[in-house]
Amino acid sequence: MYYQKYRPKKFSEVIGQEIIIKILKNTIKRGEILHGYLFAGERGTGKTTVARIFAKTINCLQPLDGEACDHCVICDLWNKNKFLDMIEIDAASHRKIDDIRNLQEHIGFRPLQGRYKVFIIDEAHMLTDEAFNALLKTLEEPPKHVVFILATTEPSKIPPTILSRLQRLDFKRISYPQIVEKLKLILENEKIPFDESALYLIAEESEGSLRDAETLLEKVVLSLNPHLKLTQDYVANFLGQISTKQLLDFINLILEKKIESALSFLHEIYKNGFELLSFLRGLIKVIKEIIFIKIHPDFSKHLINEKPKEIVDYMIEISKKSDVNSFKKLLRLFFEADSLMRKEPPHPLLPIELAVLEFITLE
Numbered sequence: 001m002y003y004q005k006y007r008p009k010k011f012s013e014v015i016g017q018e019i020i021i022k023i024l025k026n027t028i029k030r031g032e033i034l035h036g037y038l039f040a041g042e043r044g045t046g047k048t049t050v051a052r053i054f055a056k057t058i059n060c061l062q063p064l065d066g067e068a069c070d071h072c073v074i075c076d077l078w079n080k081n082k083f084l085d086m087i088e089i090d091a092a093s094h095r096k097i098d099d100i101r102n103l104q105e106h107i108g109f110r111p112l113q114g115r116y117k118v119f120i121i122d123e124a125h126m127l128t129d130e131a132f133n134a135l136l137k138t139l140e141e142p143p144k145h146v147v148f149i150l151a152t153t154e155p156s157k158i159p160p161t162i163l164s165r166l167q168r169l170d171f172k173r174i175s176y177p178q179i180v181e182k183l184k185l186i187l188e189n190e191k192i193p194f195d196e197s198a199l200y201l202i203a204e205e206s207e208g209s210l211r212d213a214e215t216l217l218e219k220v221v222l223s224l225n226p227h228l229k230l231t232q233d234y235v236a237n238f239l240g241q242i243s244t245k246q247l248l249d250f251i252n253l254i255l256e257k258k259i260e261s262a263l264s265f266l267h268e269i270y271k272n273g274f275e276l277l278s279f280l281r282g283l284i285k286v287i288k289e290i291i292f293i294k295i296h297p298d299f300s301k302h303l304i305n306e307k308p309k310e311i312v313d314y315m316i317e318i319s320k321k322s323d324v325n326s327f328k329k330l331l332r333l334f335f336e337a338d339s340l341m342r343k344e345p346p347h348p349l350l351p352i353e354l355a356v357l358e359f360i361t362l363e
Contacts (some may be wrong), residue, residue: 003214006186008049008266009016009079011067012055015182016174016210017046023169024054025066033058033116034167036139036148040155041171042212044209047151048088050171051120051271054149056084059114074114085111086118091126107146116147124150125157132159139165173208176306182210183217187230190223194230197308201235201243204306242269242279244307248314254330255321257360263353270349278350280338286315287331293319294327330359 008014013022025032037054039047057063061072068075077083111117121127126134139148140161150166152158180199186192202220206213220238224230236243242250253262269279292299293316303312319327337351345351 001215002186002218004019006182006214008046009056010070011050013127014046014050014053016178017050017171018354020050020169020171024050024057026030028057028063030065033141035144036166037150038155038158038163038166038168038172039149039151039167041153042173042208043153044206044211044213045171045174046210047171048122049117049150051118051149052086052088055118055147056083056145058116058118059083059085059111059310068316077113083113085114085116086120088120088122088333090122091131092123097131107143111145115314118147120149123153124159125152125154129159132162136161137167173210173211174210176203177304179203179206179208179213180211183188183213186214186217187221190221192230195232197232197243197245197311198230198235200306200308200311201232201239201241205239222316223273226354237346240273240275240278241276242262242282242284244282245314247279247282248311248318251283251287251290251330252318252321254356255318255326259357259360262356262360266275266352266356276315277338277341277350281340283320284334285330285347287327287335290315290319291331292329294324328353333359 011025014021018322029312037051039051041047053068056075056078057066057068059074060068061074062069070079074083078086107119108116138161142148142317148166150158150162155168155170156161180196180203183199183202184194184196187199191325193333199217202213202216206216220230220235223238223325228234232243232245250262250265250303253265270276289299293303300312300316303315306313306340337355339349341348
């Protein structure tokens, strides 16, 4: 799997969490290793990966500038998955007090290979109240050779008594350009040709989760015929979506008052089985962004973090074809079409067709 194959093995390979990496590396350089950490953040943002790298680095025999050397005995054992002093626990399936008591039995023993014995508890918020109480006693007076790292997507469910004994680090969502860069690296290594715009669609679908993006990329690649290029239209079809380029083409047809072409576009997407409500939501989002481009010149700089440059340039070009009031009217018509479609009209396309006709004929 791409997610496992291209999983970072050093801090320098982690993307999107620069501040957290800096904190952890400084901690290692100063030799100020705490007994407990809380890694909080959305799924797929690197919490467990960074926890594993931290465990490796604090046990490395010759760390350099807060980074594991990758040459010593400990690093070699870690890279071969033979390092025994890192214990990962999935709290979703080991959430009861007996599971924590089993963990406590291991704590008293000194590390077998490294300097620290590191316990990584994933989905820590799933632990029962009794398990948290048992864990609290351990966190109050842990042996010097033990480090706990609790990872969670729901830090609000961690009891305050536990939180007060941990250093909390909040992982942020990965930006679209950062996800795209990682996906490009994967595809280049796999020797698969691609359009960068296709990777932005995958990044947007993953909603800031690098793991989800890598998993989705693999699914798309597996469905792709050998020697074919990964394009935006292919990914959009795979996801059952209309690409941003196609949405902009449709808006352009409406602005140029090409009724026949605009209606033919609608009939084509209906015939191809695209989800019409999803299509409308995409239209509304794009028109809203075009309006923001018109009223706030610097908004396009923000969009560069979410979309390919050629798409942003196309949006700017379209924004110049009409005034703000016209775009607001088009937005309102599509909002009304969305409302009508949820009331099960006699024909699914009718509300969108009426919106197009009203804008062009009454504009």
